[in-house]
Amino acid sequence: MSTDLIAGDLNGDERVDSFDVVLCRQEIVNVQNDSEVNVLADIDKNGKVQVNGLVLIADFVLGKKNYIS
Numbered sequence: 001m002s003t004d005l006i007a008g009d010l011n012g013d014e015r016v017d018s019f020d021v022v023l024c025r026q027e028i029v030n031v032q033n034d035s036e037v038n039v040l041a042d043i044d045k046n047g048k049v050q051v052n053g054l055v056l057i058a059d060f061v062l063g064k065k066n067y068i069s
């Protein structure tokens with residue numbers, strides 16, 4: 001993992017792409033339980049990994065938004 005954390009970059013490859021969307025989805029259904037990924041997937045910082053974070057990442061990856069926040 002990179003030391004520079006990027007919102008939405010759940011796998012730490014310094015890019016936000018479809019792999020991060022898949023990872024976020026896995027976090028939501030608790031397939032994985034990686035605390036660092038959970039922090040990065042909690043886009044709105046409400047302490048939970050929820051579908052809204054997944055939607056934000058997916059919208060960014062699909063080009064619907066040019067930022068993640």
Ligand SMILES: [Ca+2]
Pocket residue numbers: 008009010011012013014015016017019020
């Ligand atoms: Ca990534």
